[in-house]
Amino acid sequence: MKLPLSLTVAGPAARVQLPALAAAAGLVVLRVGVVLLRPWPLALAVDHALSGTPDNPPAVLVFAALATVVLSAAIGLLDMAGLRIVEGAAERIGAGLRATMFQQTMTRSLRWHDRMRSGELVSRLTTDVGRVLDGVVAVSTSFLPDAVMLVAVLGLLFAFDPGLALIGLAVVPVLAVLAVRQRRLIRAAQQDARTESGRLAGTTTDLLRNVRAVQAFGRADRAAAVFGTRNRAVLGVELRAIDVDARWTPVADIVLAVGTALVLVVGGRHVLAGLLTTGQLLVVLAYLRDLYSPVRGLTRLSAVLAKAGASATRVRDVLECDEAVTDRPDARPAPAIRQGVRFERVGFGYEAAHPVLRDFDLTVAAGETVCLLGPSGIGKSTLLHLLLRLYDVDAGRILIDGVDLRDCTQRSLRERFAFVPQDPWLLDATVAENIAFGNAEATRAGVLLAGRAALVDEFAGRLPDGYDTPLGEGGVRLSGGQRRRVALARAAVSTAPVVLLDEPTASLDPASAHTVIEAIRTTTADRTVLLVTHDHDLAAIADRVVTLPTRVLQVTGRR
Ligand SMILES: Nc1ncnc2c1ncn2[C@@H]1O[C@H](COP(=O)(O)OP(=O)(O)OP(=O)(O)O)[C@@H](O)[C@H]1O
Numbered sequence: 006m007k008l009p010l011s012l013t014v015a016g017p018a019a020r021v022q023l024p025a026l027a028a029a030a031g032l033v034v035l036r037v038g039v040v041l042l043r044p045w046p047l048a049l050a051v052d053h054a055l056s057g058t059p060d061n062p063p064a065v066l067v068f069a070a071l072a073t074v075v076l077s078a079a080i081g082l083l084d085m086a087g088l089r090i091v092e093g094a095a096e097r098i099g100a101g102l103r104a105t106m107f108q109q110t111m112t113r114s115l116r117w118h119d120r121m122r123s124g125e126l127v128s129r130l131t132t133d134v135g136r137v138l139d140g141v142v143a144v145s146t147s148f149l150p151d152a153v154m155l156v157a158v159l160g161l162l163f164a165f166d167p168g169l170a171l172i173g174l175a176v177v178p179v180l181a182v183l184a185v186r187q188r189r190l191i192r193a194a195q196q197d198a199r200t201e202s203g204r205l206a207g208t209t210t211d212l213l214r215n216v217r218a219v220q221a222f223g224r225a226d227r228a229a230a231v232f233g234t235r236n237r238a239v240l241g242v243e244l245r246a247i248d249v250d251a252r253w254t255p256v257a258d259i260v261l262a263v264g265t266a267l268v269l270v271v272g273g274r275h276v277l278a279g280l281l282t283t284g285q286l287l288v289v290l291a292y293l294r295d296l297y298s299p300v301r302g303l304t305r306l307s308a309v310l311a312k313a314g315a316s317a318t319r320v321r322d323v324l325e326c327d328e329a330v331t332d333r334p335d336a337r338p339a340p341a342i343r344q345g346v347r348f349e350r351v352g353f354g355y356e357a358a359h360p361v362l363r364d365f366d367l368t369v370a371a372g373e374t375v376c377l378l379g380p381s382g383i384g385k386s387t388l389l390h391l392l393l394r395l396y397d398v399d400a401g402r403i404l405i406d407g408v409d410l411r412d413c414t415q416r417s418l419r420e421r422f423a424f425v426p427q428d429p430w431l432l433d434a435t436v437a438e439n440i441a442f443g444n445a446e447a448t449r450a451g452v453l454l455a456g457r458a459a460l461v462d463e464f465a466g467r468l469p470d471g472y473d474t475p476l477g478e479g480g481v482r483l484s485g486g487q488r489r490r491v492a493l494a495r496a497a498v499s500t501a502p503v504v505l506l507d508e509p510t511a512s513l514d515p516a517s518a519h520t521v522i523e524a525i526r527t528t529t530a531d532r533t534v535l536l537v538t539h540d541h542d543l544a545a546i547a548d549r550v551v552t553l554p555t556r557v558l559q560v561t562g563r564r
Pocket residue numbers: 119355356361379380381382383384385386387388
């Protein structure tokens with residue numbers, strides 16, 4: 006039997022919760038038993054207290070009343086315990102699933118991230134995981150009791166009148182066929198709804214992240230229009246999904262009513278022919294109602310699973326994507342970079358149809374500072390990304406101390422490089438935490454020392470809590486030059502032998518640029534440096550300037 010996709014996707018995270026789910030399943034079976042007992046006190050009261058039998062009617066009545074209360078209380082308590090266990094287990098499964106998904110996204114290749122919008126990813130991590138959990142909860146809480154109830158009532162019905170039972174059951178295959186078709190429709194509608202919701206989340210994140218641009222260009226109306234288009238698209242597909250789902254309810258009810266009508270007609274004829282008493286026909290009809298309730302519950306479950314399945318596909322796409330830059334099985338620690346770095350006939354393109362680099366050669370000796378110059382878009386930043394193995398080369402190879410990058414473990418490789426990107430990539434954390442990001446083992450003293458070297462001290466003293474001041478999303482509370490200095494401090498706190506600097510003085514005024522250049526001189530002393538810049542003052546600190554397409558421009562004395 007094929008498991009529903011939502012269960013397969015939740016599987017690994019659900020395994021540890023199996024005992025809890027099994028306990029909850031036990032409770033719901035117990036609940037079915039208690040529910041089946043519930044009419045008996047009434048029967049006891051009717052037959053032994055109200056029918057004029059010689060028993061002690063008041064005592065029987067009191068007992069029946071107490072039994073009714075006890076059974077109802079037991080059902081309530083079982084509901085409460087079952088709900089707590091199932092919902093608790095579902096939340097734990099969800100947390101596990103989100104953690105695994107997040108971990109996977111952190112190691113996905115940047116090509117994958119380039120295609121996937123962050124809002125879309127958040128939508129999958131939150132809403133889609135929630136829908137998958139709905140599927141897990143529905144299976145745990147409704148499949149078992151409905152199945153148990155179905156078997157129990159079927160047994161009673163067949164024992165009582167097999168002929169009428171078969172007539173009543175005749176509509177079930179019709180319902181099953183319709184349920185399968187409906188399930189497909191619901192799933193398709195839900196898939197559309199989830200896709201549009203993901204798009205809306207992507208657009209919203211993009212607009213929120215760029216709220217400054219929106220306001221600065223007076224484009225709030227335009228942004229609202231873009232959002233509105235996506236929002237209406239979500240509304241449209243959600244309404245369609247609701248419509249598909251709602252249409253199912255009368256269909257199921259009508260089919261089941263036809264079953265009851267058939268039994269009424271055939272059973273009525275049996276009564277008229279004297280083959281059955283009226284009371285017996287009423288009993289069969291009552292059983293039939295009890296039978297249809299779990300049938301309806303199971304078809305409802307199929308609809309919930311269809312919704313969960315649409316979300317499970319989107320969760321699985323994240324979990325099972327194999328686009329990761331992975332370590333080779335025999336990968337070893339990266340060498341210490343005592344000889345240098347070498348690009349050998351490197352070819353690369355972000356997209357296959359648009360190569361950025363072709364047959365690129367460059368050697369950087371250990372301890373050397375090399376400046377990369379060249380027109381915008383020629384691939385200078387790309388070279389730094391390839392060196393960090395954020396992307397893998399398409400052709401040729403990159404060697405550090407003669408060892409191919411791809412033969413090294415990524416963790417050790419990244420420890421060899423301190424990267425100061427063009428956009429400083431600051432986190433919503435304090436100044437100190439942002440600096441410490443450059444070295445997992447950094448001490449407070451080390452962070453402060455790096456801050457001093459990168460001239461962070463100059464402005465940190467004026468912040469409300471100094472180095473402990475939160476910087477806001479993306480470091481929004483700092484100026485461009487201050488952000489760059491924090492990024493440089495990250496490089497300074499790192500013990501990496503090679504520093505990669507991408508346009509560290511871009512768009513700074515001469516005074517700030519001068520400060521940043523000073524900070525670079527201090528933080529990169531005695532290290533190998535690969536520097537991308539258009540700034541001639543900064544280029545002057547290099548031992549060698551290389552222009553792209555490759556040509557050695559000048560050899561200068563270092564610093
Ligand atoms: N993530 C990406 N996906 C697709 N194309 C990209 C991506 N990043 C860069 N490119 C393209 O690759 C080319 C090289 O980009 P790169 O950033 O390396 O240029 P650059 O020389 O550093 O430019 P600049 O001096 O303007 O910073 C450009 O044409 C750019 O459009």
